[in-house]
Amino acid sequence: MNRDPVLTLEHVSHTFEDGTKVLSDIGFTVSRGEIFCLLGPSGCGKTTTLRLAAGLEPLGQGRITIDGVVVADETTDIAPERRGVGFVFQDQALFPHLNVRDNVAFGIEHLAQGEREARIRDMLAQVSMVEYADAFPHRLSGGQQQRIALARALAPDPPVLLLDEPFSGLDARLRNTVREDTMTILKQRGTTTLIVTHDPEEAMYVGDTIAVMRDGGIAQVGAPGDLYCRPVTPFVTLIFSSANQVRGIVENGHVATPFGPIAAEGFAHGAPVIVLMRPEALLIDPQGGPPPADSLGTAEGTVVNVRMLRRSVFTHMDFGEFNGERIHFHARNAGHFMPEEGRTYRVSLDPEQTFVFPIRDKG
């Protein structure tokens, strides 16, 4: 993948007509062939970002560039029908009065008939829907509708494809298949894609790059692994999984936890911090042998409740009192070892999944 920019947003801020501020100074670049994912809770402005890129919403401030052409800034506002971006909607938005063929043909009517027919056949073949060319949307299943929506959006060969929660309307079983098929097609075609989702697993599954959004701003941009392993804020940490939390004060570069003091580098003496430990960071030792060499510390915990969750075991543990609070942590360990309820185990803390953040007004 080269770094040739296709879609660029610079200093984009946006306020709805009713005065609600949705975006404040966001910017990112989607490179050619890249699948770029906007991840965030509902209401964080990710769909608005998509609509601004498509021109469906007139831009407030900033600049949007597609393939080197400024499509929106203070004085420019290219209409959506002339930006030529592909857009797949959450509800697919297939034209109910047109059959599959005419839906796909809708955006390529300017092509000569022969070329158009060939393109339609080609698109339907790519999404394996050739035999449904004459069917009307209401006869199609959710997954089939999604494929036609994709074919329709890709038919004009747009410079960038925008996907707004395209899989969230599908039931869980279907979602994985459709997602995989879609990603295969996009990667095969090398389509530059901006996709919006609120599902962190989906974001990590589909995104080459993920931008985590929060309250109209971008919290962190990076490869999925970066974001998961090196989150820069508690929000980014918590969007990917829950975490056990403990607050403390930094003393001489360390903060006290139930697992003993752990290093808090770069924090001033006396700074209030929060320590987040993913459930995966709590390693329950079945044998009671020596802790792993890189362990941050150990603690004795009593098993309150154990549940097997498919490929891992989820354990509720009680670690007694700490700083005057009852400590009830969750551990999630791969494999099928089931700790015994009521028994006390030694638990060691994995540094890979433990993060220390300063406490600010907005965590």
Next chain:
Amino acid sequence: MTTDASHPGDLRGASARANRARRIDGWSFLTVAIASLVAVPVVVVAAHVLVPTGEIWAHLAETLLPTYIANSLWLMVGVGSGTLVIGVGTAWLVTMCRFPGRRIFEWALLLPMAVPAYVIAYTYTGLLEFAGPVQETLRSVTGWGRGDYWFPEIRSLPGAIAMLTLVLYPYVYLLSRAAFLEQSVCVLEVSRTLGRTPFQAFRSVALPLARPAVATGVALALMETLNDFGTVEYFAVDTFTTGIFRTWYGLGEPAAAAQLAAALMVFILVLVAMERLSRGGGRIHHTSQRYRSLPRYPLAGMRGVIAVAACAAPVLLGFLLPGGVLLAWAIETANEMVDAQFVSYAFNSFVLATVASLLAVAIAVLIAYGLRLRPSPVRTAAARVASMGYAVPGAVIAVGVLIPFAWLDGVVNDWTRATIGMEPGLILSGTICAVTFAYVVRFLAVSFNAVEASFAKITPHLDDAARCLGKRPMGILTRVHLPIMGGSLLTAGLLVFVDVMKELPATLILRPFNFDTLAIRTYQLASDERLADASSAALAIVAVGIIPVVLLSIAIARSRPGSRTVSRGSKGP
């Protein structure tokens, strides 16, 4: 399309939103222009409050105005309570109870809607007057002669109330029924578990929940009451509509007629305000979303018989009896009455109704689409103004149309006489222009509400998808919206068509000379006391009037608890 790239100085600092607002402001201009045009009649009438009419008005105010006010008030009280009792009562019976024939009554109760008030008035007069079959039978059986017995006079204020109630209660029935269906069964069942009897549950839960809908239904019925001209004119019950007509033609005083029209508008305004108030204060949010088919309360034995009678009476008196009488008369007189002339009346009606409904639907589409493209306060206000005509009585609109059109014709004729020495004549006020315009003003709300509801069912994502695929707003309208809405547009057009067919006062005042329609023919023959001769034209109007009833019945058959009934009542202001 980079906006104004050639002179960026003009737009320095302008936001994209402002640019875009400017770019598609043609729609705002269009909707405002249409709304202004539609508002002309009302504005003209309102402005005449300020025109001095001296003697005439003083005379009117002294002699006739108190009568108009008293009669209008009595009519409203009578029709209001009549439609309330019949409408809510029958709606409750068919939605909440189980008795023989309930499913038939569900739609049959709408049938009287097909009969214009003046037609039912003529029919009952023919039946019940001194020379009518009822009194003749009575006399031949008893041997009484004139003056030997008392018989209720149908051509009276109570008679008018009865006639209007019989054909207007379906408004209340329709909206109450929809409201009862919308209510969650769970709420009613909770009230039963808390110790209410079925009737108490109805009184303390169902009825209060339905109150806003009932109020809207009664308000619509009362607007129709104030709009009525044919019935009150025939029964010699002097109200504003007859007063306007007489002041215009009898006294030749347009300004005074307009002032009467303005006074009538005050009644309408009060009505609209009261309806809004009762709706606003009683805004009800259904707390439970659980709907199941209603556990109808079975009515057996005597109670079942009473329920059947209660539902059958309005259908019988409001539709079957007058319809049957009309049919019998029509068969009797068809040989003389259904001739080439009759065909030309029918053709005139058809042309007027077709032109008006096409225009009304087209304009409604433009306004509703403008609102969809970019809802702005200006466009919303324009849409409101454009659809207020339904509350305005036909006689008021007629006066408000004729005054400015006649003035415009005068101006045009003066100008052509001065420039080319010719007078084109009454190109606006003397042609079907005026009457068509009045119909559009009055019935735009009917098509607008149907069209707007149809637009609302189309997800905005379809517009977005079409734009991303390269279509401009106008292309989206013709390629996406109109094909999807097809059936609804037809329905909207049909509703206007039928309303135009039935319309009497505006047609009477505004039609071109010697241009008679079925409604006019019915009115004229009835005025000449040729009631039986009027029956074929009247029957034709009723037959056409059945179309919306059928449409509504289909909508009702499809409606399930929780899904809103598509109701004509939604055309209120």
